Every structure is written in C-alpha cells, then in structure tokens.
Amino acid sequence: MGKKIVLIGAGNLGTRVSLELHNHGADIIQVYNRNVISALTLSKLIGCSYVTQTEMINPNADIYLIAISDVAISKLLNEINFNNKLVAHTAGSISIEELKNCSTNYGVFYPLQTFSKYRDIDFSQVPFCIEANTPENEQILVDLASVISNDVRIISSEQRKQLHLAAVFACNFTNHLYSIAAEIVKQNDLPFDILIPLISETASKIKNIPPIEAQTGPAIRNDKNIIEEHMKMLDLNPRLGKIYKLLSESIYEYQKK
Numbered sequence: 307m308g309k310k311i312v313l314i315g316a317g318n319l320g321t322r323v324s325l326e327l328h329n330h331g332a333d334i335i336q337v338y339n340r341n342v343i344s345a346l347t348l349s350k351l352i353g354c355s356y357v358t359q360t361e362m363i364n365p366n367a368d369i370y371l372i373a374i375s376d377v378a379i380s381k382l383l384n385e386i387n388f389n390n391k392l393v394a395h396t397a398g399s400i401s402i403e404e405l406k407n408c409s410t411n412y413g414v415f416y417p418l419q420t421f422s423k424y425r426d427i428d429f430s431q432v433p434f435c436i437e438a439n440t441p442e443n444e445q446i447l448v449d450l451a452s453v454i455s456n457d458v459r460i461i462s463s464e465q466r467k468q469l470h471l472a473a474v475f476a477c478n479f480t481n482h483l484y485s486i487a488a489e490i491v492k493q494n495d496l497p498f499d500i501l502i503p504l505i506s507e508t509a510s511k512i513k514n515i516p517p518i519e520a521q522t523g524p525a526i527r528n529d530k531n532i533i534e535e536h537m538k539m540l541d542l543n544p545r546l547g548k549i550y551k552l553l554s555e556s557i558y559e560y561q562k563k
Contacts, residue, residue, distance in 0.1 A: 309368035309446070312336045314382070316344040318421040319396055320373030326429045326454045328352045336364045360385040367391060369450070371415060376400055383408040392443055398470030401463040402437050413438030413447050416466060417455075420477050429454040435461035435469065486546060518560060525557035 311332060313324045316339035325348075328334050337356045339345035349356035357363060363370075363386055370388055372379060372395040379400060386408070393405055394415040405412035414437040419427065434451035436458060438444035444460065451458040461469065484505070488498045511520050524532040533554055540547040 309333065309450075310335045310366065311369045311371060312338065312364055312367040313348075313371050313373065314338045314363070314386075315373035316341070316348040317373065317375075318423045319417070320371075321348055321423045322421045322425075322427065323371070323373065323396070323417060323454075324348065325351060327450070330453045332450070332453060335367060338363050365389055369394065369446070371396060379404060392446060394438075394447055398473065399467050401467075402439065403463070406439070411439065411443050413443050414461075414463070414466065415447050415451065416461075417451075418469065418473060420481075430456045433457045433459060435459055435466050437461060437463060437466070486549070521557060521561065523557070525554035526561050528558055 309332075311327070311334045313320055313334055313336070316324075316337055320337075320339075324334055324337070328351075334352050334354050336354055337345050337349045337352065338358070338360070339348070339356070340358055342356075342358050345356040345358055355364075360382065365387065368391060370386075370391060370393045372382070372393065374382060376397050376399060379395060379397065383405070388409040390410045392411040392413065393409045394413040395405065396415050396417065398416055398418075402412065402414050414435065416435040417429075418433040418435060421427070432455050434455045434457065436444060436447045436451060437460065438447055448458055448460075487501055491498055491501065508520070524536070536550060537547055540550055
C-alpha cells in the first residue's frame with residue numbers, strides 16, 4: 307500500500323500483527339519497544355531498525371501503530387511528537403478520544419483475537435474493528451486491515467468497549483476455567499488432553515447453535531444432587547467452590563429468561 311509504518315510495542319499483539327503485515331508486503335520501517343530483546347528480535351524478523359527510546363522514533367512514517375498495554379498509552383502519547391501523522395492504537399477498551407491531542411489524524415486498529423507471540427493464526431478470519439476521526443483516515447486503516455483480513459468492520463468506541471467486555475467473558479474467563487479444569491485433572495493423575503474433544507465440540511457447536519441453546523450440564527437441569535456433590539468435592543478449595551456456585555446459579559437463571 308506504499309505507506310511507511312512504525313510499530314510501537316513488540317508484545318503478543320504487536321508481534322503477530324506486524325509480522326503478518328510484513329509478510330503481506332507492508333512497509334514497516336521501525337519497531338519501538340522499551341525491552342531491547344523484544345525490539346531487536348522483532349526487528350530482525352521484519353528486517354527493519356529498532357529503538358528503545360521514544361525520542362528516537364522515526365518521525366517520517368505515515369502510520370504509527372500503538373500496540374502497548376492500555377495503562378501505558380497515555381504516558382507514551384505525551385512523549386512522542388507524531389507531527390500530525392496518522393496514529394492508531396490497537397486497544398479494545400481505550401476510546402479514540404484518547405488520541406485527539408497527539409495528532410490531527412488518529413484512529414483505532416483493533417483486531418478481535420487472542421494472540422501469543424510465537425503462535426501463528428489465520429489472520430484472514432480475524433475481525434478488525436476500525437474507527438477514525440475522518441473518512442480519509444478511516445479508509446487508510448480499512449485498506450491496511452484488508453491487506454491481512456477478510457473481516458474489516460467500522461466499529462464505534464462504545465461498541466468496541468462492549469465488544470471487549472464480551473471478549474473477556476468469551477475468551478479470558480473461559481481460558482481461566484480451562485486452567486481450573488487442568489488443575490483438577492492433574493491432581494487426580496489424569497491428563498488434560500482427555501478434555502480436548504469436549505472443549506473442541508463445545509466451541510464448535512456454537513457456530514450453528516446459539517450458546518444459550520447449546521448449554522448442557524447439571525446446572526441447566528437444576529440437578530441439586532450432582533451440584534451438592536460437586537460442592538462437597540470442593541470443600542477444601544473454597545475459592546473454586548465460590549466460582550462453581552456462582553456459575554451454576556448464573557446458568558440456571560439464564561435459562562429462565
């Protein structure tokens with residue numbers, strides 16, 4: 307697309323997105339990251355320069371993609387002169403308005419996916435949520451996302467915040483429950499992989515069935531005998547007992563709506 311890009315942040319998201327853009331011909335000219343090892347490693351993979359100090363960020367790029375933690379964005383914006391070039395963050399819960407004082411051109415480039423630094427994914431299926439302060443900037447970000455994804459959408463800041471909240475439930479909380487399940491089976495000399503077919507089918511069937519209709523288990527049946535037995539099994543771990551009880555009650559209440 308001919309535009310020079312500086313990537314700010316070399317974590318999970320920044321690494322995966324920048325590598326995918328690079329592999330599809332995007333011109334990433336520099337990587338900034340406070341950690342020199344992360345910056346150096348990613349810059350070698352892309353074949354560009356790297357810096358670890360904000361004052362060394364290249365001022366001649368066309369697009370600056372910010373892929374750092376939400377809490378660090380405000381401080382970083384005060385340290386960099388973007389010369390009114392297009393600045394876009396990749397955060398789910400940060401409003402576009404956070405960028406209005408750092409440049410006259412700004413937007414959001416948010417991929418709705420969970421990323422691990424060294425795990426490849428199919429970017430063509432990743433929804434990219436785009437927002438910008440002008441139609442021209444919006445089109446630039448849409449064009450950039452379209453280089454790697456077949457699912458690019460215009461999403462407002464408020465919609466994106468709600469979407470991020472939903473994603474925490476659908477992804478982060480679910481993964482935590484996997485961790486709990488892994489702990490339970492490990493304590494009983496069972497391998498976690500025995501649960502993989504169940505997890506796969508649960509995730510697969512909601513492609514065709516609304517989640518509320520796909521729900522199974524003792525809570526939806528209000529099977530008090532099984533629930534009480536499970537609660538007794540968790541007597542020695544009250545933290546998990548609270549989680550089990552809360553989720554069981556929530557499942558039952560949802561089915562009554």
